[in-house]
Amino acid sequence: MKNVFTFVHMFTLAEENYMKAIFHLEHESADEVSTNAIAESMATKPSSVTDMIQKLAEKKLVVYKRYKGAKLTEKGKKIAANVIRKHRLWEVFLVEKLNFHWDEVHEIAEQLEHIQSEELITRLDKFLGSPDFDPHGDPIPDKHGVLKRTEKKLLSEIEKNQKGVCVGVKESSPDFLQYLDKKKISIGTKITVLGKEFFDGSMIIQVGNEQFFISHKIAENLYVQTL
């Protein structure tokens, strides 16, 4: 296909998605990311991943050694962070301005994150009041690609009788988010751990006036800041 956009730095949709996936994987495990891990996270085949990381290596966007996995260069990291910045800013737009619900915005942001225009993002950011977090509590990288990480814990990591305020979700699938809605949990909600079962990690928690049971699966996907 013909290159429709004429910008200085231009990466294809595929390239951007690979860099983004590697970025996320680097931050949730070792910094050498395996071919298989990338393939799984992108729902594609390892052979396709090998192809692409070799191309990205040519362009100095990742460092790659055969059989050793990939790792973003500074340049690659910046590009990835910028795509994530765009994704999260658009999510804020969709929720704050268009009144989408937080479980509906991800797919649309997956598309919007590839729109190429510095100026657009500068203005969108200002329009939104330069938000620091997206609707799922994820931090928005600044224009230099710097992502400040806050000290947050998984709900599953906090102890009995401790209190926390929900600051984000690890998973943001519609199913999970809708579960949280049902339980009246959203960003900013105060949660108290009333009981914790060692065997399966399940908990009894208090949210507002309600007390109820949650599984470990839930607790390990909710970020809180302890109070």
Next chain:
Amino acid sequence: MKNVFTFVHMFTLAEENYMKAIFHLEHESADEVSTNAIAESMATKPSSVTDMIQKLAEKKLVVYKRYKGAKLTEKGKKIAANVIRKHRLWEVFLVEKLNFHWDEVHEIAEQLEHIQSEELITRLDKFLGSPDFDPHGDPIPDKHGVLKRTEKKLLSEIEKNQKGVCVGVKESSPDFLQYLDKKKISIGTKITVLGKEFFDGSMIIQVGNEQFFISHKIAENLYVQTL
């Protein structure tokens, strides 16, 4: 490339751009659109156009007879109109909400028009107050792809001593729009034709308190409604 979006009706970026180009060409000349005309309007080669219109014909989006040109089917027309609807709604967003100038929005809208989400456009339209026209005075098709055409004339067509209000531009290149800015002409501006030269079609017009000369090239790219 892999199909990232999973919608019912999905057309590629290239397909959408071809349908849009054919739509525009149908409305500015005969309804059989020539291969060369499409090629020129898309800055591509006639052989590429032939390829694509054959594919579009397979999918019943255009009717095509060898050496006879292409013509959108009802389905193709609807799809094209919807892309144009999206383009123009996004242009309104960029100008009204992000304070872009009217000469800066076209390229960005060329990208945004391909974002796939019915719901997004429904909400964007509502957010913008369901505008009828884009920043260049072009009508925005409704959600059924119906485009109501207003009775507007080119400034070049109106007579000496007639008055008109500017309702749109035919060209919307940055150069032309910046010329209009310099002359303080925008949508809604009242223009009086004080003189008209038959030889070259140039005019003397009045805009506010200023009187000045404009060439035929300018006059045939400005739409007005006579008062």
Next chain:
DNA sequence: GTTATTTTTTAGTCTTGGCTAAAAATAAAA
């Protein structure tokens, strides 16, 4: 320290959407 399993890479194909060069059809001139 071999053997077996898993992971990763290579080789070869496919589709989309471009391109050029040549052939065929149509339109214009003579």
Next chain:
DNA sequence: TTTTATTTTTAGCCAAGACTAAAAAATAAC
């Protein structure tokens, strides 16, 4: 009505980015 010019199509090629199947390397098990 021929000849010439223009338009359109076909044929063949290329790059991106996917895939499958097979080979090679790295790990894990024995």
